[in-house]
Amino acid sequence: MATTADYGLGEFTYPRGWFMVAKSEEIGTTPVAARYFGEEVVLYRGGQSGKVFMLEAYCPHMGTHLARNTTSYVVKDGEHVEGDNIRCPYHGWRFGPDGRVNQIPYSPAPIPKSACIKSWKVVERAGCLWTWYDPEGQEPDYELPPFEGYDAPHWVNWNVRELGVLNCHPQEVVDNMADKAHLEPVHGSIDMVSFENAFEDHVCRQILSAGHKTLAGDGGEPMTNDTWYTGPGILQSVMVGANPSHMLIAHTPVDDGVIKVWYGLLVKVDNAEPSADDIALAHAYEEAGVDAFAQDFEIWSNKRPCLHPMMVRGDGPFDKVRIWYRQFYNPRAQAETFQKRVNGRYTTKGTKTAPWESAA
Incomplete structure (x- = not known):
């Protein structure tokens, strides 16, 4: 297996662009674990907006994976996805779709500014979920294709x-x-x-x-x-x-x-x-x-x-x-x-x- 450096492609390991991450039907309000661009991520569909979000998988509090859990009462009680938010199954920290913690249920202290995880832009189109990846963290510099013919007559x-x-x-x-x-x-x-x-x-x-x-x-x-x-x-x-x-x-x-x-x-x-x-x-x-x-x-x-x-x-x-x-x-x-x-x-x-x- 050869790496990007072996091909001499450039200074970034992964290319800038739009990429598929899942089929639409695969993602619901039960969080799904995945791995892309050398990182563990979690995908889930918000119960409020119906939109799909992709976040870094690990809680910054104590490193818990946000998706890989079936036994926590956060999961059993149906609190894993709350509106468009996702809760950590370990201590219940709640993250918004932007990756920022918006609630720590047991602490009266202000939420630390560093209590956030990476989030990705996700677009649902033509039965697929697409994310924008840019190692420089910038907005897309070209449009996601329209995929002509999908849902069209004939x-x-x-x-x-x-x-x-x-x-x-x-x-x-x-x-x-x-x-x-x-x-x-x-x-x-x-x-x-x-x-x-x-x-x-x-x-x-x-x-x-x-x-x-x-x-x-x-x-x-x-x-x-x-x-x-x-x-x-x-x-x-x-x-x-x-x-x-x-x-x-x-x-x-x-x-x-x-x-x-x-x-x-x-x-x-x-x-x-x-x-x-x-x-x-x-x-x-x-x-x-x-x-x-x-x-x-x-x-x-x-x-x-x-x-x-x-x-x-x-x-x-x-x-x-x-x-x-x-x-x-x-x-x-x-x-x-x-x-x-x-x-x-x-x-x-x-x-x-x-x-x-x-x-x-």
Whole structure:
């Protein structure tokens, strides 16, 4: 397992950006323990607002974990989550959603100013919970994606799947954006028409047009995939075909060199209100998509870290992707420097529209 320092990405261990932390359905008024960005956290849904909050897991009083308890009377009496607040199961200290202690039930003394824990911004969207992480502690510098198609007419919503924890630095996952050469041997692409990458500030894009050994339509007509990262941890991909689909792959750092991964797929159908047959069709597409992603997952799980790619003619612009990715591991003030080095569109040779013969 390699670390951020091994890749030379920058001064921060974890990248700045929006990241998935759970599915909406997983978080209720019973606090849930999790681990992200090298820290133990607790997620819970406030009983007053219905909003989800994410806080540092340990009480500053005596180090008690706020979620890992089932036997305290704080829990048994239904006082664990009180309105939008959460109580420590050990001594009953009550924390607001901002992480500050707002009640110490047994003490008449003023609450210490240091009686607070870290809190994260959480947004609920498209059936998922997203948090903003910034090692500099600043507000978001780009918007969370809208996830077009979710809850829209003619679309079957995704059933997001947690694919587990992967002992692989996210750099290896992001590298796929430039990896033209793996598409045929791993995923079955054939007769590639074009392969391009585009970079625009915090967005990295891959535009692929190719046939497929089993998925392409009659006569091997090419399919078009538009795939893009919004920041370092949210990938979406739109595939145009008989039933257009919109894929989500989210990966979030757990520890340095370890990520948690989710997968979801929206599918467009003929009926504005999807029928049972439409939903069954969408689930079949979803299974095929999971199988395709598993092809990458298996390779990432068993490869050694690629700290310095041995690039040859025909590879995509791995160097550009890695420069783009570094903007999230360095102070925000430096982001524009990395963006200016890569912003633009790049065509990889060795396709029908960019054959080797046309190379300079």
